[in-house]
Amino acid sequence: MAHPSLRIAMVGHKRVPSREGGVEVVVGALSTRMVALGNTVTCYNRSGEHIAGAQYSGEKLHNYEGVTLKYVPTIQKKGLAALTASFFGCLRAAFGRYDIVHVHAEGPAAFCWIPRLTGKRVIVTIHGLDWQRAKWKNGFGSKFIHFGERMAVRWASEIIVLSRSMQLYFYDAYKRRTVLIPNGVPRFEAQEPEIIRQYGLARGNYILYLGRIVPEKGEHYLLEAFCQIHTDKKLIFAGGESDSADYAAQLKAKAADNDRVQFLGFVEGQQLAELYSNAYVYVLPSDVEGMPLTLMEAMSYGNCCLTSDIPECMSVMREFGMSFRKGDVADLRDKLQYLCDHAEVVKEYRMKAADFICQYHNWDTITQQTLALYRGETYQPEIAPHQVATLACLTNHHRKGI
Numbered sequence: 001m002a003h004p005s006l007r008i009a010m011v012g013h014k015r016v017p018s019r020e021g022g023v024e025v026v027v028g029a030l031s032t033r034m035v036a037l038g039n040t041v042t043c044y045n046r047s048g049e050h051i052a053g054a055q056y057s058g059e060k061l062h063n064y065e066g067v068t069l070k071y072v073p074t075i076q077k078k079g080l081a082a083l084t085a086s087f088f089g090c091l092r093a094a095f096g097r098y099d100i101v102h103v104h105a106e107g108p109a110a111f112c113w114i115p116r117l118t119g120k121r122v123i124v125t126i127h128g129l130d131w132q133r134a135k136w137k138n139g140f141g142s143k144f145i146h147f148g149e150r151m152a153v154r155w156a157s158e159i160i161v162l163s164r165s166m167q168l169y170f171y172d173a174y175k176r177r178t179v180l181i182p183n184g185v186p187r188f189e190a191q192e193p194e195i196i197r198q199y200g201l202a203r204g205n206y207i208l209y210l211g212r213i214v215p216e217k218g219e220h221y222l223l224e225a226f227c228q229i230h231t232d233k234k235l236i237f238a239g240g241e242s243d244s245a246d247y248a249a250q251l252k253a254k255a256a257d258n259d260r261v262q263f264l265g266f267v268e269g270q271q272l273a274e275l276y277s278n279a280y281v282y283v284l285p286s287d288v289e290g291m292p293l294t295l296m297e298a299m300s301y302g303n304c305c306l307t308s309d310i311p312e313c314m315s316v317m318r319e320f321g322m323s324f325r326k327g328d329v330a331d332l333r334d335k336l337q338y339l340c341d342h343a344e345v346v347k348e349y350r351m352k353a354a355d356f357i358c359q360y361h362n363w364d365t366i367t368q369q370t371l372a373l374y375r376g377e378t379y380q381p382e383i384a385p386h387q388v389a390t391l392a393c394l395t396n397h398h399r400k401g402i
Helices: 022-036 080-094 113-117 139-155 164-174 195-199 219-226 245-254 269-278 293-300 311-317 329-341 343-360 363-374 387-392 394-398
Strands: 007-011 040-046 067-072 100-104 121-126 158-161 206-210 234-238 261-265 281-284 305-308 322-324
Touching: 007 022, 007 080, 022 040, 022 067, 022 100, 022 293, 022 363, 040 080, 067 080, 080 100, 080 113, 113 139, 121 139, 121 363, 158 164, 158 363, 164 311, 195 269, 206 219, 206 269, 206 293, 219 234, 219 245, 219 329, 234 269, 245 261, 281 293, 281 329, 293 305, 293 311, 293 343, 305 311, 305 329, 311 322, 322 329, 329 343
Parallel strands: 007 040, 007 100, 040 067, 100 121, 121 158, 206 234, 206 281, 234 261, 281 305, 305 322
Antiparallel strands: none
């Protein structure tokens, strides 16, 4: 049965197309697929520079694969960029001819009441509990993000969450029903190492971390653990900073005497694909995640993955990778050493990862689920208290010992 075309506005991301963060990848993936299905989508992009620097900003597009791109005023200062862009994005969407306004992340959700007041159906996706992140734990930022969370609970027509743990959180804290729709990932084609040879990298001769260089991602755990293992492999950090220059400088200072540790900065395109394709192991040592897109991408490329045992990582990886206790450098060291010493285990994980992640996190299916929610055709039941026990045992059930 054919459905009427929807007019959709996307708010809360930095810009599309972009890999500045997971939110931007999600908004781009959903928007282009929704347009291909006959809907009209407008993304309200921030003005200003790419977070990794002006050299990555690229051309200012007004259309991307059929998606209309509009730009809103943005104050380029820490904490104010998201606030101002989200306010003006919600304001313009409120008075635009849209059926749906889809707001992404807790901070931008502070303004989701604006389009509701003009009669719009407002969907909020909680990409993670952002107040847990190191840069927002104190002061105005923390208060504002908590405020955005409460505004989503109060005003959103529907709230999308990415994991069962977030669903439980909203039930426990607010008794608010949410809808679990995970992120998706395409099936990537592995690439031969060509561009990355300039860094001395070849197939299987490096351990990879790829993501933003910020404290909650736990790169300091990985660096400390790596410096304690016996291996001839390199350690590669690939990713841009996000209001975290001091933290990045501290990591580089600690690694200054180790010529096997390299920081490549922000990567994209062919270089990104080659890094994923040729890593020996991909490591995600995060303390905090929403639904880790880089982990999903690493698995889609067929990587053996080693992650912290937080529920957000375990619910993605399940038994198709190895985990260590969150924040436990000794456990991370031991697991890294084990994988470096047992290539056959790495090969076994690699063989299974891609098929699993691409089957259970298909973007086309997820787009259809999101469109159905826009139309009010589906919902998920509230989380019952007895389901808390199921989540609590998830990590223990899937952790791999050695």
